[in-house]
Amino acid sequence: MARLIPRDPEVVAPGAVHLPGWLDIEGQRRMVAACRAWAEAAGGFRAPRMPNGSVMSVQMTCLGWHWFPYRYSRTLDDCDGGAVAPFPGWLGELGAKAVHDARDIDPRVTATGPGDAIGPGAYVPDVALVNWYGPGARMGMHADRDERSPAPVVSVSVGDSCVFRFGNLGGRGRPWTDVHLESGDLFVFGGPSRLAYHGVPTVLPGTAEVAIGMDGGRINVTIRETGLGGPCG
Numbered sequence: 001m002a003r004l005i006p007r008d009p010e011v012v013a014p015g016a017v018h019l020p021g022w023l024d025i026e027g028q029r030r031m032v033a034a035c036r037a038w039a040e041a042a043g044g045f046r047a048p049r050m051p052n053g054s055v056m057s058v059q060m061t062c063l064g065w066h067w068f069p070y071r072y073s074r075t076l077d078d079c080d081g082g083a084v085a086p087f088p089g090w091l092g093e094l095g096a097k098a099v100h101d102a103r104d105i106d107p108r109v110t111a112t113g114p115g116d117a118i119g120p121g122a123y124v125p126d127v128a129l130v131n132w133y134g135p136g137a138r139m140g141m142h143a144d145r146d147e148r149s150p151a152p153v154v155s156v157s158v159g160d161s162c163v164f165r166f167g168n169l170g171g172r173g174r175p176w177t178d179v180h181l182e183s184g185d186l187f188v189f190g191g192p193s194r195l196a197y198h199g200v201p202t203v204l205p206g207t208a209e210v211a212i213g214m215d216g217g218r219i220n221v222t223i224r225e226t227g228l229g230g231p232c233g
């Protein structure tokens with residue numbers, strides 16, 4: 001789709017980068033087809049249950065490691081106990097390219113401390129959470145703290161646009177920046193922003209292009225390094 005006003009890459013916070021239109025239409029279509037296949041193989045998306053008994057409005061399927069509030073396992077411990085689906089090599093390569101491209105905009109994406117950084121090409125993700133936002137789904141403010149690795153989080157969006165709220169390290173409240181994420185957009189956060197609170201207060205129905213092969217809704221694929229290594233974490 002032609003745009004009247006082009007969107008430029010933006011550093012939203014130190015080490016947190018938004019790259020609009022990172023996946024082209026063909027890439028988005030491939031991602032939608034892959035997510036559909038992963039969900040079908042897993043018997044559908046599932047909504048995780050929170051420790052307080054409430055059920056998340058976002059549904060998920062996982063690759064590499066199974067995540068449920070608030071830990072990773074190799075088996076679907078809060079479901080049928082089956083093995084988690086493998087993490088595909090091509091998704092790891094996509095994640096590494098995403099980190100490379102984000103570093104070009106802000107090298108702090110891979111900072112691990114004063115003067116230290118994860119080296120170029122050293123990003124080796126081992127988990128993807130595939131988030132499915134159906135009608136009315138949203139994600140509350142939270143920080144991604146279940147990984148032991150300081151490596152950045154890579155987030156690729158397809159389908160309907162959303163408001164992605166990127167907050168601060170101190171808690172769920174302000175200050176925050178609301179970023180409009182569209183289909184194909186990449187958001188990477190690491191370094192000083194790795195543990196920043198973030199969430200999705202709103203998805204904007206009917207905003208996706210028909211050509212990507214989705215009939216409404218939003219998918220977000222978040223790629224991470226768990227740093228857990230062994231089979232049991």
Ligand SMILES: O=C(O)CCC(=O)C(=O)O
Pocket residue numbers: 129131139144155157164198199200220222
């Ligand atoms: O859907 C998104 O863009 C954010 C997903 C997210 O925050 C998460 O998976 O932790």
